[in-house]
Structures are given as structure tokens and as C-alpha cells.
Amino acid sequence: MKILFINGSPNKNGNTAALAKALLKGKEYETLNLTDYRIGSYGQKFEDDQLDEVIKKMKAAEVVAVGSPLYWHNICGSVRNVLDRFYGKVENGELSGRKLYFLFQGAAPEKWMMETGEYTMKRFAELYGMEYAGMATDQKDAERLGRKI
Numbered sequence: 001m002k003i004l005f006i007n008g009s010p011n012k013n014g015n016t017a018a019l020a021k022a023l024l025k026g027k028e029y030e031t032l033n034l035t036d037y038r039i040g041s042y043g044q045k046f047e048d049d050q051l052d053e054v055i056k057k058m059k060a061a062e063v064v065a066v067g068s069p070l071y072w073h074n075i076c077g078s079v080r081n082v083l084d085r086f087y088g089k090v091e092n093g094e095l096s097g098r099k100l101y102f103l104f105q106g107a108a109p110e111k112w113m114m115e116t117g118e119y120t121m122k123r124f125a126e127l128y129g130m131e132y133a134g135m136a137t138d139q140k141d142a143e144r145l146g147r148k149i
Contacts, residue, residue, distance in 0.1 A: 003029035003149070004061035006054070008068040008079035010035050016067040019103040022142035023065055027149060032057055034078035042084040051085050063099045063149060064130070066121065070106025073113045075120060083124055096129030101145060103136050 003024060009016035012033050020031070037050040058064055068079040075083075102121040104114065118135045125132040133149075136142035 001027075001063060001149075002061045003027055003063040003065070004057055005029050005031045005065045005067065006058075006079070006082070007031055007033045008066070008076045008082075009033075010078075011069075014069070015105050016069055016103060019105060019136055019139065019142045020065055020067055022139045023101060023103060023136055023146040024149070025143070025146055027146075029063075029065075030057070030061075034082065039078070039081050039085065041081055042087065051082065051089070054082060055086075055090060058095060058098070061098060063101070063133075064095075065101040065103060067103035068117070070104060070109050070113060070117065073110075073116070075104070075117050083120070086124075086128065090128060092127055093129035098130045099133045099149075100125040100130040101133050101136070101149075103142065105137055109137075 005020045007016055037054060038046060038048055039051045040046045040049050066079060068075045102118065104117045114137060122132045134145045136145050
């Protein structure tokens with residue numbers, strides 16, 4: 001099974017990566033750190049934009065785990081850019097057959113913040129045909145979800 005972890009955190013070995021290790025414990029997976037990719041905002045056009053590389057890796061995976069720290073009450077900007085840029089570039093249902101896990105953590109988040117982030121990821125999964133497999137916000141959640149992979 002090919003598993004891809006997309007890390008939206010600028011800290012490659014921080015809390016978001018730790019959640020991925022708990023979720024994917026004992027499994028082989030590739031980590032894609034979004035801070036290593038040049039991905040412009042929706043509407044920007046850069047010759048060296050690398051979103052297509054991210055999409056190609058997502059299409060090659062059977063399981064995709066997206067991790068984001070909670071910044072400004074929601075998903076971090078690097079993950080948001082990827083989600084926004086799918087519009088018009090990836091067809092509805094094009095990622096069907098894949099499972100999507102969401103790793104979302106922050107310092108003292110409020111319930112509504114977590115619900116908003118999860119709604120966004122559920123909607124993203126639905127739109128592109130992925131099965132939304134759940135959200136982990138701490139190590140215990142991640143370990144529980146990981147047993148389903």
C-alpha cells in the first residue's frame with residue numbers, strides 16, 4: 001500500500017510530523033513537506049510552480065494523510081494553497097479510491113476551530129472522490145485511526 005504524508009508545518013519534525021508517526025506507525029510512507037515546494041496562491045502563475053508534483057504524488061498514493069498545524073484559527077496557509085489550487089486543475093472525483101486522513105493540532109484550540117478544519121477536509125475529500133477516514137488531533141487519536149489503515 002502506498003501512503004503519502006503531506007506535512008503543512010514549517011517545522012518538519014514538529015508536532016504535526018509526530019502525529020503522522022503515530023498514525024502511520026509500523027507502515028512505510030513517503031513524507032512530502034510543503035515547505036520544500038514552491039506552490040503559488042490561487043491565481044498566481046509561476047513557471048517553477050510545483051503543485052503538479054504534489055498532485056502526481058497524491059494520485060500515486062492509496063492513502064493520503066494531510067497534516068496541518070492550526071494557525072489563525074484554521075488550516076495553515078501551505079495546506080490551504082494546495083486545496084485552493086485544486087480548483088480547475090483536478091476534476092471532481094479524480095482521486096476516487098483513496099483514503100484521506102487529516103492530522104490537525106494546535107495549542108489550546110477551541111472546538112469550533114477543529115470543526116471548521118475538519119469540515120474543510122471532509123468537503124475536499126468528498127469533492128475529489130476520496131473517502132474521508134477521520135481526523136486526529138492528538139497522539140491517542142492518531143494511534144486509534146492508524147489501526148484502521
